[in-house]
Amino acid sequence: MKRIIISVLLIMALLMFQGVEASAKTDPCLNFKTISIKKGQTVSLKVQNNKKKVKWISENKKVATLKKGKVTGKKAGTTTIKAKIGKKTYSCRVVVSDGKKKSLVVYFSHSGTTKKVAKILANEAGADIIELCEKKAYTQNYNKLLKVAEKEQKLDARPEIVTQIKNINQYDTIYIGYPIWWGKEPMVIRTFLQKYNWKGKKLIPFCTSGGSGIEGSIPGIKKYAKKATVLTGKDLSDMSRTEISNWVKSILKNNIDVTTEAKQENEDKKKGEGQ
């Protein structure tokens, strides 16, 4: 009996110790690092894992105002929201668009699968649509295409494209679609991304694939669409019109950068390390 009691006490002590360790690891962080909203739209910022008093500051109140963490877009532009807790500061970049701009679906498709979902997407999003065409047509021979695509990826090639988007400035939201080739976006997508200035634009990747999913292509999209706000993308393979429609609605409703919900590093800690 004595042994059992000692064992139970030991287990309880161990559990309590683990609990302390776990809570010590969860530092305060903002729920968003970047938000992209339209003029008049409001999004709530929260400092997670925090019970202390927060002082909220908007660096440019003409672009976005603040009320207890509630950010409201006032005019097109960019500002930084700061949450101060004691000596520590947590920041969130806010991009406000005027809401007058249009959406565009740009896609590359070799065998028509991505084209099909791109058309549904454009329809559901009320967006213009443009097909991205390569200058030197890819072979229709599947095995040869596999080799060509593999080589392009290895060489980090930039196959030429003939498609041009006239007045890209009229769009603030651009859906970019492609098939997954060797786990990533085809190199023509990189050619396209490097041709334009993405500052102030939201880029929403979508793809079709044989099962790999979109994840492997996201680093390339983020790297080559410099300064774009890249939202969480989706593999739309085999998705019905209703499913695509629901996805579009969730993007339009939130219109926030859901890719940046990840735990925010403590900026002061970072600054300290950099010194």
Ligand SMILES: Cc1cc2nc3c(=O)[nH]c(=O)nc-3n(C[C@H](O)[C@H](O)[C@H](O)COP(=O)(O)O)c2cc1C
């Ligand atoms: C060159 C090449 C490479 C491919 N690599 C992959 C891959 O790595 N993972 C995957 O799931 N599907 C892969 N696929 C399948 C395509 O992503 C899939 O069939 C896609 O839906 C084709 O879209 P499209 O008809 O718009 O061209 C590959 C297809 C080709 C032609």
